[in-house]
Amino acid sequence: MDINKTQLEALAKEEPKKFKRKSQLEMIWIRYKKNKLALFGLAVFLIIVIVSISTPLFIDYRTQVIKQNIMDKFQTSSAAHILGTDQFGRDILCRLLWGARYSILCGLGVMVLSLSVGAVLGASAGYFGGIYDQIIMRVLDVFFAIPMTLMAISIVAAFGNSIPNLIVAISLGQIPKMTRIIRSSVITLKDQDFIEAARACDTKKSRIIFKHILPNAMGTLIVEGTLTMGKSIILIAGLSFIGMGIQPPAPEWGAMLSEAKNYMLNYPYLMYAPGIAIVLTALSITLIGDGLRDALDPKMKN
């Protein structure tokens, strides 16, 4: 059935609709933008990252972060010290800003390490299956049975509490979960038709994994990665709090809290700032993770 004359005339009168193909990334960003909370999280997080990177530019570690000024100790809010000073007369704001460096660095480090190891292990275990898969899963079960905090403490006690050690220690606790998630994504994807098609074309196995499977599992990966980062920041603070992480006088937020605890009865204000900093950082990351999850999965929430 062909369009008749009347319809042709009608079509001609219509405005041509603009049809622009948007790339997938653009679509994801558009959906992400709709979520006000996610944007807020992203903004806060970016600010924190920028702060952590740029602090050496305007704060000098030795004079402002570490140096003790016993004369100025225990001051509350003032013009010179916006957040006050601590028990050694150090400016709390400066310490707080500097402390961001540890959290962001370790958080990112854990995320990258656990994601990459988890991705490789999980994807290969899921794809190849068989004994290889079984062995990996059993070994991971062992690591999974050891509570995260404990694992971290043991490794730190054994190998020292340098930052790389901390990152490895915490990653070890996250890797099993990452591997499991990716493995199950891969197993689901493996059976789908488009992989059959790739195999039918005689594609090399590694190519299949890297080019076809991983990009599709990417969504879950990224969301889990951000959530891991949030958790590890809290964990590091916890470790430092009990003295098994970053030690004073470094202004890591957890370490600051452990010092503050000693003065809780008389100077409770020391406990507020570092705690709020931890919460803000972890919260912004969680918001980003949730926002990403919603943006990547466009099913309507109504």
Place this chain on the structure above:
Amino acid sequence: MAKYIVKRLILIIPILLGISIILFTIMNLTPGDPAQMLIGDTYTEDALVQLRSELGLDKPFLVRYANYMLDALRGDFGISYRTRNPVFAEVFSRFPHTVAITFLSIIIQLVVGVIVGIVAAVKQYSVMDTVSQSITMVLASVPDFWIGLMLLLLFSVKLGLLPLSGIASWQGYILPAVAVALPYMANLIRLTRSTMLDVMRMDYIQTAQAKGVPKKKIIFKHALKNALLPVVTIAGVNISWMLGGTIVIEQVFNIPGIGSLMIQSIRNKDTPVVMATVMFIAVLSCLINLATDLIYAAIDPRVKAQIKG
């Protein structure tokens, strides 16, 4: 079903083996000599050598490991390097405190978490829902030790209602339990709400509506069971995490539980104690996982079918 349980119980053994190897290795790699730490600052070389020999520290690694495992099988977990007391007794004496906190914490989490989650889902978009969404979002990102500190500040220092530290009375357990519970609870609320929302959108709920089933019955009979399935799994995972997670909280509240024992032992390189505590927790963890799976199977007939074989 019984076969399945037995199989799972047997599987715990290789896990324990694995953990013990890993831990033993790590503890031995830790710099520091337990004998040295024990003996203090004034000692003679001979005394040190003798102490080492008493503790069995002079034998090669594998021998020590083998001895340890053999003893453990007989129920003898050795003697603490630090206190010279049998490890088992040490661990056991500390255990109840941690368990009390964990148990109380679980109850708070489950009861409050699930109920609030269900209400939030049923009354979606209401004020209560929006408020609880925001609160849980923040709570899920708060470190439990900081909540503990803040709670201490409020209830102990400022209000004087609850003890500052320790477990002199039963009140001493409340704040630690709440502090541990809050982040997990926040997650449970969000999870319950989201699974409940998903379930309410399912076709079979529409079928029930079309049959004329009243709303209350739809929620409690048709939706709840389905919604609780993922919640059971996560709750189980939470519980096994909590066992090892009280470490930091115990420091905040000065609780003489397993957590503080562990830190002490790791610092002192008191290997026997560390090994025993971790293995103990690991066994508990596996048992909890097994219990979770069984409860899940009891609720979901599809899984029950799988297990029965």
Place this chain on the structure above:
Amino acid sequence: MADKLLEIKDLWVEFKTDDALVHALNGVNLTVNRGEAYGLVGETGAGKTTTCKSILQLLPDRVGKITKGEIFFDGKNVPDFTEKELEAFRGSQCAMIFQDPMTSLNPVLTVGDQVAEEIELHNPGMSKADIEKRVDDMFKLVGLLPERKGEYPHQFSGGMKQRIVIAMGLACQPELLLADEPTTALDVTIQLQILKLMKDLKEEFNTAMIMVTHDLGIVAKICDRAGIMYAGEIIEDGDIEDIFESKYHHPYTVGLFGSIPDLTVKTERLHPIQGLMPDPADLPKGCKFHPRCPECHEECLTKEPEVYQLSPSHMIKCHLFKDVKEEGGNN
């Protein structure tokens, strides 16, 4: 003179989402008489399911709304019912069975329990024993073994699940059954079985039915009357003879018939109707079918067609049939 059971008058339904206002139903008029099977035909998105859900007031809470019109069941306007009246109405006077049997049944309840619940809800005094007997009877009626009522949905095949769903729907012998594409999700061979079952049950209980389908073959087999639905309106309505044998049809209906491949004729290409169903959030002006209509003329672009009765039983909503009358119309 047939006895009206259901009368939908000028029903308009809107869905309000964050992005758009969707005009799902735009003035639907539909009548079903007692004991009669009415086929509701149309492509996906025409509004067939929405119509059925509206009858039972099952539109999604905050999103769907009846903006205008009435739904009379046995003389009473259903949208006016209270919650309690609705609960009594649903399942016992009017029941609905849904399209996908795989997801229509609750996976954690036994199938026997799900059927029993229906009976128990609408027969409050009934003893447990009587309810169980009724469940057994229903199972036998739909061709299932009553011994299996303690099993769970996942233990049944798709066809059997649909039988269970039908058993649930008819358990209280409703006067009207809304069947939303009950065979679409099933294999062709099973389809025939289920259709025969439904036809038998309809005759046994004298149940009126609205059979929603996009398959004209099903309409021919089982329905007494039919309506063709497009973009939220019924654009043609009549007895089965009108729909299949009349020489006058809405151009869309012609397209539907024409798109059925004929096994006896050798053709090079299939003849689908050109174009797509319009976006209900952005409906065309004038006659909603005009962008796809081969008979489209000037008037169609701006003026909506009225209802034109070609005979007492046959209605077409199209400008082409303004003054057309059919001889020997069916009563």
